[in-house]
Amino acid sequence: MEFLTRSWTIDEYRYWLNRILVALICVSVIALMLAYKVVTADEKIILRTPGIQDTIFSKNTIDQASMKALTLALSHAIGDINRGNYENQIKVIESWFRPEVATQLSIRVRQTVKKQLEEHEAGTQFFEFNPGPGSRDEYVFDPELQMHFVRGRLHFVNAAKDDARSIVFSFKWEVDNYLPKASEFYWEFGDVIKDSKYLDQLRKSNKDLKPAEEWSRNQDLNQPNVR
Numbered sequence: 001m002e003f004l005t006r007s008w009t010i011d012e013y014r015y016w017l018n019r020i021l022v023a024l025i026c027v028s029v030i031a032l033m034l035a036y037k038v039v040t041a042d043e044k045i046i047l048r049t050p051g052i053q054d055t056i057f058s059k060n061t062i063d064q065a066s067m068k069a070l071t072l073a074l075s076h077a078i079g080d081i082n083r084g085n086y087e088n089q090i091k092v093i094e095s096w097f098r099p100e101v102a103t104q105l106s107i108r109v110r111q112t113v114k115k116q117l118e119e120h121e122a123g124t125q126f127f128e129f130n131p132g133p134g135s136r137d138e139y140v141f142d143p144e145l146q147m148h149f150v151r152g153r154l155h156f157v158n159a160a161k162d163d164a165r166s167i168v169f170s171f172k173w174e175v176d177n178y179l180p181k182a183s184e185f186y187w188e189f190g191d192v193i194k195d196s197k198y199l200d201q202l203r204k205s206n207k208d209l210k211p212a213e214e215w216s217r218n219q220d221l222n223q224p225n226v227r
Contacts, residue, residue, distance in 0.1 A: 060175050067173060068139055070096070070180065071148045072129060075169045078105065078187075079127020079154055086113045097182045098174075105185065123158035127167075136166070136191050144196040147172050147184075151193055166191040 062070075077092045086109050093109070094102045116123045129152035131137040140149040148171045156163040168191070172184035192198065 059178055062173075062175050062180050064141065067148060067180070068141070071150055071169075071171050071173075072139065074171070074182065075129065075150045075152065076127050078109075078169070078185075079125065079152075079167075081109055081112050081116075081126075082124035083113050083116055086110070096180070097185065101182060101185055119158060123156065125154060125156050128153045128155060128164070138193065140193050140195060142195040145172075147195065149193045149195060151191060154189075165189050168193055170194075 074092070074096055077089050081089060090106045090109055093105050097105060112125065116125075129137050129139075129150060131139070136151060137153070138149075138151045140151075141147075142149065150169045150171075152167060152169075153164045154167045156165070167187060167189050170184075170186045171182050173180050174183045175181075188194070
């Protein structure tokens with residue numbers, strides 16, 4: 001009873017006040033740590049589709065097999081262009097490329113379709129990727145350049161004529177908040193994959209080589225003399 005009825009001293013108030021302050025500080029620190037954990041969490045998300053290998057996403061990465069599948073799919077979306085599907089292909093491009101890249105690609109697609117419409121035979125083009133014995137078609141990921149390369153053939157079909165040219169597409173991907181977007185895209189006719197090993201050999205044989213000369217990027221797909 002004496003404890004309940006007597007008045008506390010200043011030292012007792014100070015003692016309990018300090019303990020309460022320490023408890024509040026600890027709770028605040030824990031709350032901040034939990035909030036930081038939530039904000040910076042890199043949770044893995046597994047997308048399972050029947051008959052297809054699992055796709056594993058995290059906040060800033062995606063598994064290599066899925067990146068290959070996405071790269072090949074977009075290579076076909078860019079290469080398979082005709083007056084009947086180009087609007088849909090542009091939508092695909094706008095969905096998977098950074099805006100600045102998608103804008104330039106959309107312009108190229110429209111230019112290609114315009115040229116096809118100007119030809120009386122209503123030409124078309126499509127991309128062929130068919131790796132196997134005797135074929136140089138290939139997918140390569142270069143971790144040093146962080147580039148994905150696809151080597152295949154671009155077919156230009158006009159009436160009964162099919163003009164096939166070897167071509168290499170290259171992509172650089174970024175994954176932001178679980179969403180992959182292509183931040184860079186290049187193409188070049190020929191069958192040489194110009195990855196880091198190729199560029200190193202090229203620099204050794206030509207020390208005065210300027211970076212702009214290492215790769216003749218984004219050639220006109222409608223140039224008839226380019227092989």
